[in-house]
Amino acid sequence: MTAAVARPIAADRVAARGHARRGVGVGYVLLGVVLVATLFPFAWTILDSLNTNKGIFDGQLVPDALHWENYPRAWQTGRLQSYFGNSVVVAVASVALTLAVCCPAGYAFGRLRFPGSRLLFYAYLLGLTVPFQAVLIPIFYMLKSMGLIDSLLGIVLTQVGTGVPFGAFLMRNFFRGLPNELADAARIDGCNELSLFWRVMLPLVRPAALALLIFSFMGSWNDYLLPLIALQTDARRTLPVGLVNFSTQYVTDYSLVFAATVITFLPVIVVYLLFQRQFVEGISVGATKG
Amino acid sequence: MTPSLAARPAPFARGLGRAAVPLLFLLPSFVLYLVFALIPIEETARLGFYRWDGYSPQMPFVGLANYVAMVEDWKFWNALWHNVEWTAMTLVLAVGVALALAAVLARLRRGRTFFRVTFFLPNVVALSVVAVIWGQLYNPLIGPINLILRRVGLPGLAHLWLGEPATVLPAINVANSWQSYGFYMVILLAGLQSIDATIYEAAIVDGAGEWQLFRHITLPSLRNVMNLVLILAFINALRGFAMVWVMTQGGPVVASDLLATYIYRAAFVENQLGPAAATSVTLSVLVVATTALFNRLREEEAS
Numbered sequence: 001m002t003a004a005v006a007r008p009i010a011a012d013r014v015a016a017r018g019h020a021r022r023g024v025g026v027g028y029v030l031l032g033v034v035l036v037a038t039l040f041p042f043a044w045t046i047l048d049s050l051n052t053n054k055g056i057f058d059g060q061l062v063p064d065a066l067h068w069e070n071y072p073r074a075w076q077t078g079r080l081q082s083y084f085g086n087s088v089v090v091a092v093a094s095v096a097l098t099l100a101v102c103c104p105a106g107y108a109f110g111r112l113r114f115p116g117s118r119l120l121f122y123a124y125l126l127g128l129t130v131p132f133q134a135v136l137i138p139i140f141y142m143l144k145s146m147g148l149i150d151s152l153l154g155i156v157l158t159q160v161g162t163g164v165p166f167g168a169f170l171m172r173n174f175f176r177g178l179p180n181e182l183a184d185a186a187r188i189d190g191c192n193e194l195s196l197f198w199r200v201m202l203p204l205v206r207p208a209a210l211a212l213l214i215f216s217f218m219g220s221w222n223d224y225l226l227p228l229i230a231l232q233t234d235a236r237r238t239l240p241v242g243l244v245n246f247s248t249q250y251v252t253d254y255s256l257v258f259a260a261t262v263i264t265f266l267p268v269i270v271v272y273l274l275f276q277r278q279f280v281e282g283i284s285v286g287a288t289k290g
Numbered sequence: 291m292t293p294s295l296a297a298r299p300a301p302f303a304r305g306l307g308r309a310a311v312p313l314l315f316l317l318p319s320f321v322l323y324l325v326f327a328l329i330p331i332e333e334t335a336r337l338g339f340y341r342w343d344g345y346s347p348q349m350p351f352v353g354l355a356n357y358v359a360m361v362e363d364w365k366f367w368n369a370l371w372h373n374v375e376w377t378a379m380t381l382v383l384a385v386g387v388a389l390a391l392a393a394v395l396a397r398l399r400r401g402r403t404f405f406r407v408t409f410f411l412p413n414v415v416a417l418s419v420v421a422v423i424w425g426q427l428y429n430p431l432i433g434p435i436n437l438i439l440r441r442v443g444l445p446g447l448a449h450l451w452l453g454e455p456a457t458v459l460p461a462i463n464v465a466n467s468w469q470s471y472g473f474y475m476v477i478l479l480a481g482l483q484s485i486d487a488t489i490y491e492a493a494i495v496d497g498a499g500e501w502q503l504f505r506h507i508t509l510p511s512l513r514n515v516m517n518l519v520l521i522l523a524f525i526n527a528l529r530g531f532a533m534v535w536v537m538t539q540g541g542p543v544v545a546s547d548l549l550a551t552y553i554y555r556a557a558f559v560e561n562q563l564g565p566a567a568a569t570s571v572t573l574s575v576l577v578v579a580t581t582a583l584f585n586r587l588r589e590e591e592a593s
Contacts, residue, residue, distance in 0.1 A: 024500065027394035031405060034391060038409060041423050041468070044434055048426075056432050101322060104315035114312035120320070127327045129581045131529045133550055134574040137557050137567055138333035139326065141344070161326025164319045193311045222416035224532040229558060240418040244536050247422045254432060261422055265415045272414040276407045279414070283473065284480030287518060 042265075049258035056254045067255065074259035077250070082235055083242030084263075086152060087221060090238055093156045094220040095213055098167050101160065102212060103205075106171020107197050111183065127165035132225060135162065140229050150232045158230070159220050167212050170286060174208035175201060211282035221268065239264050331574075337567035344561045356568035366569065368544055369552040376463055376548060377527035383467035385523050388474035389516075393508045395475075396482040397490060397500075406479060410472035417469060421536035424465035428452050452538055455545035462546055466533045470526065474519050481515030482508065513591070521584045528577050549573050 048056050049070055051063035075081060108114070109121055139158055140149075148154030178201060186200045202209075224240045231237050237245065243264045247257045272279055338356055342349045360366050391409060395402050412420065427433050428451040436448040451461040485507060493503055531550035534540060540547035540555065547555075549569065557566035 024397070027397065027500070030390055030394055034387065035405070035408060037468070038412060038472075041427060042411070044427070045423055048432075059432070059437050061434065061437075101319040105319035108312045108315035112312045112315070114309055117312070120316070123328065124323065126331075127323060129525075129578045130327075130331060130574050131525070131550075131577050133529070133531075133553050133570045134334055135327055135330035136334075136553070137337060137563055137570065138330035140558075142325075142330065142333075157322065158326050161322040164323040164327070168319055197315075218414065222418070224416065224418040224536075225554075228535075240416045240532075243422055244418050247425075254426075257422070257426070261419065264419050268414050268416075269411065272411070273407070276410075280406060280410065280476050283410075283476050287477045287522070288480060288515065 045258055045261055049255060049262045051255055051258075053252075053254050056258075070255045070259040071263065074256050074263060077256060078246045078260055079234055079237070079242065080239075080246070080260055080263055083237055083239045084267075086236060086242075087239040090152050090155050090159075091217055091220040093152075094159045094163075095216045097156065097160045098163050098216040099209060099212060102164060102167030102171050103202060103209065104197065105164070105168040106173075106208075107175050107201060109168060109172040110175030111178075111201070112193075124165045124168055127162070128169055132162060136225070136229070139226075143230055149230055150236050152231075152236065154230055155223075155227055155238070158226055159216075159223065163216055163219060167216065170212055170215075171205065171208055174205040178204055207281070207285055210278055211286040214279055214282035215286050334567050334570050334574075337563060338571050340564050342563045344563055352564065356564040357572075359565050360568050360572065363565075365544055365547065365552065366549075369540075369547045369549045372459060372546065372548050373528060373530075375459060376530060377524060379460060379463040380467060380470070380523050380527050381520075383463060384471040385474050385519060387467070388471045388478055388519070389512075391471075391475050392478035392482055392512075393504050395479060396485065396508060397503070406476065409475055412469045413472045415469065417466070417532040418536050420465055420469045421533050424462075424468070425452070425537050427465075428461055453542055455542060458538060458542065458546040462533055462537050465537070466530065469533075474523065477515055477519055477522075478512060481512050485511050514588070517584055517588045517591075521581055524580050524584070525577055528573060528580070 044061070047062055050066045050068065051060060052067055055063050105124075109117065109124075143149045143151075143154045143158070146154070148157070182200065182204075183196060186196050191200065222240060223238070224244075227238045227241045231241065234242075234245070243260060246260050250256050250260075339351060339353060340349050341352045341355070391405075395405055398405070415423075427435055430436060430450050430453070433451075435451070439445065439448045449457050451457050489507055490503055493507060498506070529550060530548050531554065534546055534548055534551050535554065538546045540551040550573070553566050553569050553573065556562045556569065
């Protein structure tokens with residue numbers, strides 16, 4: 001009797017396991033397909049950057065010989081060096097200033113009580129959802145009247161100003177999560193508000209600061225719309241705008257365009273691969289807490 | 291005044307001192323935010339009621355005329371509809387793929403980090419650079435997509451991908467989703483970390499199939515992050531600019547025009563700043579309303 005009952009159940013289990021294995025198989029196929037689809041555009045761009053225009057035009061997927069000379073040619077022909085330098089200056093300044101203003105702001109919202117804090121907080125929340133298009137037009141004319149058109153400073157200040165809500169909100173959520181006892185103990189030990197922030201609280205929110213650093217770096221480095229309208233001479237352009245310009249200017253010199261493209265994305269990819277854990281953690285932290 | 295009294299600050303000064311610290315902490319961010327966000331938002335809203343070409347000293351008040359012109363412009367509805375299509379495609383190609391990958395990776399014992407790192411790779415490349423790369427992939431003369439289709443004997447499937455109204459928007463969205471699915475996947479994976487592997491094992495012992503594992507364990511634990519992913523996907527879809535502008539500038543004609551490119555063209559190509567501002571306000575209201583709606587849904591679900 002018991003055996004008779006047990007057998008169908010066992011058969012069920014075997015069937016279920018077979019079913020499960022099929023599911024796993026489908027999963028592996030999906031991983032494989034997406035992996036190829038993810039890497040193919042990179043691989044193809046790199047291979048073509050080492051090919052000749054004739055080879056590319058004849059439809060070779062793999063070049064006959066590796067033409068490394070395309071790289072110095074791209075670096076010298078275009079203003080890649082200048083674009084690259086401008087992008088680095090803007091990103092570094094933008095990230096540094098964002099951290100410098102958002103950490104104290106997040107601390108004030110998260111840990112200090114003061115009149116008008118709610119109202120001010122809602123004012124910051126507004127900026128969290130409004131898209132850049134909402135400020136685009138006045139920003140252009142404002143930068144113009146301030147003499148900040150065609151200036152990297154104008155780009156930096158705008159990036160920081162529009163990024164303040166996200167940064168302040170992210171830091172606030174982290175500061176709020178710190179235990180009160182810590183602040184009380186430090187105050188009893190005679191710690192004043194400034195050193196409490198700087199010496200005690202700030203070191204505890206390092207993961208949040210790192211997340212903010214990564215987010216603001218990516219935002220600044222990849223920014224296209226603002227530099228497109230605000231930077232007008234070629235010598236001032238940043239990499240994303242510069243590359244697009246380059247690719248339309250040398251539209252028929254394929255190998256040159258591909259080499260320039262690789263020069264543009266390679267540094268970010270190297271930085272990402274070196275710090276991939278911080279990147280992924282920063283994204284999850286920033287997205288779920290910000 | 292006795293020295294002992296002077297040493298202790300008066301109540302007013304003490305109150306000022308207490309307010310001084312928050313003031314000091316908030317002032318730098320507030321000044322930047324005020325000048326580069328709050329005032330421009332107000333200026334955009336105001337400009338929506340005026341006619342201006344960007345140069346002339348005259349700026350006549352026109353009331354709601356810019357909004358009326360917007361509603362009567364078929365190109366506005368064309369762009370708005372493309373935004374809807376763009377969002378739907380993003381939900382399938384970026385969010386759908388990300389969800390499937392997260393579900394598979396959650397069950398994977400080894401190699402999870404490798405896949406996560408690789409799948410996130412396109413997301414670190416700027417959208418404008420992705421647009422340049424994919425513009426070449428779709429290139430009718432040298433692009434490998436048509437090349438491969440011809441080589442495997444399917445020349446009929448080769449298209450002028452960015453030149454035909456029927457294929458241009460899906461083609462650009464594929465490129466955009468290629469760049470962004472890794473971002474959504476990383477957020478979803480963060481939501482899955484709370485699941486203990488033994489729960490899956492116990493369910494398998496009880497005879498659950500992969501679909502049931504997904505339906506009853508993976509999906510429910512993703513509810514909170516899924517809401518966030520949807521908000522981000524909707525907002526990013528409404529904001530989308532760089533990809534379309536670099537690849538087609540909204541063309542051919544307006545076959546791939548989104549609201550963002552429509553606004554840019556009105557403001558900086560046609561110098562119609564009033565209508566451009568009115569459309570910016572409309573777009574912003576749409577974004578804020580979408581966010582509010584999702585937050586409301588999340589709160590209702592939580593209660």
